[in-house]
Amino acid sequence: MTQNPQFKTTSIVPAKRMDQLPDYLFGKLNEEKQRRRREGIDVIDFGMGNPDMPASREAVEKIHQVIEDDKAHRYPNPAGIPNLLKAVADHYDEFYGVDLNYDQEVVATIGSKEGLSHLALAMLGPGDRCVVPAPFFPIHKWCAVIAGAEIQHLPVTDNAERMIDYMEKLDRTPKLIFLNFPHNPTSTTVDLDFFKTFVPYCLEKNVIIIHDFAYKDITFGDYKAPSILQVEGAKEIAVEFTTMSKSYNMAGWRCGFCVGNSRMIQLLTRIKSFFDYGLFTPVQVAAIHELRHNRDQVKEVARKYESRRKVLTEGLERYGWDIPYSRGAMYVWAHIPDRYREMGSLKFAEWLLEEAEVLVSPGIGFGPAGEGHIRMSLVENTQRIRQAVRQIGRIIDL
């Protein structure tokens, strides 16, 4: 068949910004996983942080109920229906003692990833510098890159003085920094003192903070993760993102929030109004229900991740693979044992998939600072985690 020259694929030239985006590192591993599953091999999947537990029955029933109302099929209120914004503000008041004006200091987003990306577009552009502690959750870096900002990395740390030292060593004060505690991928957590030291520094230097608080409820033992907005003055320079994805197992529903500095909330709302129409109304109503009434399931979700973590780390320790304790997040961030370190994290992950039939994320997928590690998402039940430990134990020799 002769090709119509009008339809030559070479005429499709992407925008320059596409050249800046990296290859999808997890793509090959995911393809391998799919191939194996098609062959009937039961790969145990610790790859993506995609919750395996269901949303509450009540949330599902709410969706059924609201979808019957024809009015709910129209374009929604793009910034979030007032009752939802109020539920978020009340939640902050109840859990963190933080006072938020729901009208000006809260906006609903189509998941926090959407909100983070659009806020980066609203706040950053060519000539702006943005700090992303590394290793990093990919969107923290790439949303700033897409916005045209210059990126500077610092090591992730739970020590605010050390963080300030790193900031002081930069040749120029950045405009903005991303924080994320409990942290993905390293599961680093902080106490309120961290923010009490770091926020005044940023206030003095005029550095904007975007705190990604996706794992706010995924905490273990007596530990409770602090909100950055608990620090006096934080609202002058900071916003915080939360999500229904992890605490409420509503990852596919796409529902998150940005709260804090009213100017940034206004800018995010404005830029979003050019790109989207907000969240499907039944999802918003179900989220109100969950924020107002779902207490027990959230605690149960955290308890499950805690016990899964224990089973995985104690199991691997029995084979000589020591993993430090963490107080939160749904990930085990593990050093590659010395004996296998030279392979690099991508090859090591491929080897685990090939020989142990266990999928993990290579640390390099979270930037060069993640090399030497793998991340295991705790999205399999304890029985399958025990099975994974046995399969890994069969091949590693420490």
Ligand SMILES: Cc1ncc(COP(=O)(O)O)c(C=O)c1O
């Ligand atoms: C740190 C962090 N922020 C945000 C997200 C995305 O959350 P959402 O589902 O609300 O977009 C994730 C998902 O894994 C995450 O790890």
